[in-house]
Amino acid sequence: MNAFDWIVLLVTMVGIAAYGAWHTRHTDHLDTYLKGSQTTRWGTIGISVMATQASAITFLSIPGQGFESGIGFVQNYFGLPLALIIVCAVFLPIYRKLGVYTAYEFLGQRFDAKTRLLGASLFLLQRGLAAGVTIYAPAIILATVLGWRLDVTIISTGLLVIIYTVTGGSQAVNLTQKWQMGIIFAGMVTAFVILIQRLPAGLGLGGALHLAGAMGKLQAVDFSLNADKRYTIWTGLFGGLFLSLSYFGTDQSQVQRYIGGAALREGRLGLMFNALLKIPMQFFILLLGALVFVFYQFEPAPVFYNRVEWQQHANGAHGAVFHAIDDKHAALHAVKQEKIRAWLDARDHHSPAEPAARTAMLLANAATEDVRKEARAALTADDPLAQTKDSDYVFIGFILDQLPHGVIGLLIAVMIAAALGSKAGELNALGTTTTIDLWRQFRPLAVHDEARNVRAAKWFTAMWGFVAIAFALFAGFSENLIEAINIIGSIFYGVVLGMFLVAFFFKKVGGYAVFWGTVLGQLLVFALFFNLSISYLWYNFIGCAACVVISLLLQAAKSNIESAEKPANP
């Protein structure tokens, strides 16, 4: 990065944060602070929902996913439009009708105070644990690649988001997310256009897509019923529906984005905006990764894309091993380039040798993939704690190596804007839930003191921000721990969704049954988690089903006991 990149980065990031904080500095009404401006329209709500979900990892990891495994990951989002339709039709009208600030306040209305406290506590536990990761995950990648100090990166991004989120609450979050998403869209489209221009002359977008397809990177929809396959249309529809329903319907960081606004219509249209655009957007980001894969087929490609990690080992005691792997990969990569050109030539001329050329190309690709596996094994042999997942570094490496100055600053701004946008939504929700569902329960006299409520919300938002920074600084995350945080989300999401489904669809079930149904359902999920080895996505469904079934059984048992205890009419 040069001075021009730094100017672009600082002007966009600090400028947006300062604008958000300044524009909303007089936000002193509780309603505006917690739900955003009452005049907010559907476009702002839609972008805010999108920005809260799209973290920096979305723009760092998903192109890497497209590069490594192809665009099949898009199927994970197939349940999302269906979930958003359900949220629009069922969840949102009830939240608006009751005028709640948090989703858990609805549980208190529908059941009782202890159920509301349980729902809010599960959210705070799960989101609180994840709070550090949202800052840490992009910071570690940017710090590694750009040579920044990790602690400075974490503290500076953390403080920036705390300042404007505390100052203007939900209104500032909505306002800044709109500009941040503008930067993100501009940056990603710019990267796409430059990538197409950098492809070899004569290949073009069509040729690049055919090459990516031939290499198995463009299998977007897989109808296979094979349970061993991670991404199929069925896992996307079924698992994705439950995951999205939990996230958009019951997670306060999303609920807070759409319950405000001028009218119910604005929230609904904001969600429908996401139902229409989310899959195309994820497809575009994955396709970008697949095209980066094509780009590197014609350029010298590193054997391991986390070049800093690789270089450290290459300069170490066993450097000869790493240099030998580098040489082997370079030789095989050159062979692969020849085979690719031969296949493209055969394809362009409709040659009968095309199938044989394709087979030769795929064999050459498999040979380079084998060397990449060898490289990972060498890293682990040299240091068992070495990072062996390099797909997160593919896109950022492409940005730094191939894009012109100014655009590099813009793309780094994309990553930081995404981190700030999702973090702001998260802090806003944690602060709101702590204020409304915990603090106000123990300070009932403060309910009508609006200024005191706003002050409390500001303090709690700041508190969660500092907890997140401290967690990111001192927790010492590993790759596996980051995945562990995602697993924790799935462990809690299911039962929380179960509580809400019981609330919406089983009117006869009361607070006692759903409270203990949730507790027992959660214990069952814990027990299964420690004894089974199934994909963690399944716990979304298991937790939800367990909570609903146990609540119904407990309610039936309670009703039977009560009717048996009733004295018979004389």
Next chain:
Amino acid sequence: MKSPDPHSDESPGVPGFRTWRGIYLFAFGFFVLVVVLLALFSSWFA
């Protein structure tokens, strides 16, 4: 909590759509179209 929202039964106010059910059907239809286009995209470039 605030008083109940007086606009809960409002029409979508989107040209061409008189009810929310129409909007939801459109979103569902668009989703199906996207999946079909993705499947065609996969087979075209396979």
